Amino acid sequence: MEDMDVEVENIPYSITSGHIAFLGPQKQIVFSEEGGANVLCISFSSCFYERSSKDSLFLNSQLFFNYHTDFFIAPFTNTEHMRVIFMQHMETFRLKDENLYVSAAHNAIERLILDALLYVPSDEIRKDVKFDYLHYVNRFKILLQRDYKKEKKVAHYASELNITARRLSEMTEYVLGKTAKSIIIEKVISEFKKALNFTNFTISEISYDLGFSDEGNFSNFVKKHTGKNPSEMK
Numbered sequence: 001m002e003d004m005d006v007e008v009e010n011i012p013y014s015i016t017s018g019h020i021a022f023l024g025p026q027k028q029i030v031f032s033e034e035g036g037a038n039v040l041c042i043s044f045s046s047c048f049y050e051r052s053s054k055d056s057l058f059l060n061s062q063l064f065f066n067y068h069t070d071f072f073i074a075p076f077t078n079t080e081h082m083r084v085i086f087m088q089h090m091e092t093f094r095l096k097d098e099n100l101y102v103s104a105a106h107n108a109i110e111r112l113i114l115d116a117l118l119y120v121p122s123d124e125i126r127k128d129v130k131f132d133y134l135h136y137v138n139r140f141k142i143l144l145q146r147d148y149k150k151e152k153k154v155a156h157y158a159s160e161l162n163i164t165a166r167r168l169s170e171m172t173e174y175v176l177g178k179t180a181k182s183i184i185i186e187k188v189i190s191e192f193k194k195a196l197n198f199t200n201f202t203i204s205e206i207s208y209d210l211g212f213s214d215e216g217n218f219s220n221f222v223k224k225h226t227g228k229n230p231s232e233m234k
Helices: 053-059 080-095 098-117 132-149 154-160 164-174 179-198 203-209 216-228
Strands: 004-008 011-015 019-025 030-031 071-075
Touching: 011 019, 011 071, 011 179, 019 098, 053 098, 053 132, 071 098, 080 098, 132 154, 132 164, 132 179, 154 164, 154 179, 164 179, 179 203, 179 216, 203 216
Parallel strands: none
Antiparallel strands: 004 011, 004 030, 019 071
């Protein structure tokens, strides 16, 4: 593989040769126009991959739901071997039998996930985490990524998940140490900071894009949760 520059949620990242990157659902990625000829991009759905509780655990891991970054990047030493598998063997399986093809693809993706999990810091892996809590919290994060511009109330996300707002906050506090409301607020503030640093939008334009109909209300929101006026955060 070769070096590659990308933008994920308007933040630039560099993926150096010999590395693999994982991106979770509902995230926008833009590839640079230069390079990329030798970059292999693999996309799949949970409907395709999730067959067992082990699969569910992998899909809900920090590879796809990392709470510190939108993009998880790990060293990858089997580049050429995996390229042969995905570029040559997969086509052979596809032509021979569809069931074989699906099984081979599943196993190959699992190999990539297992290799990358070795690079998740041990102190970031909770040994006692309740899987059902993790499942709901990650679904909440997917919904938040999709709806944060128009929906900022915990009740909306709880309703989408068919649980109570109190139950959702109980789960987020257990998994992340934060209430669901705090996570929503942090998301909006984080997106505001990204827009300030990586776009040419004015504060008024950013506030409108984030779902605020009045710049004054947005300024009060930012001031309340950061202690600073929006203009002081540039």
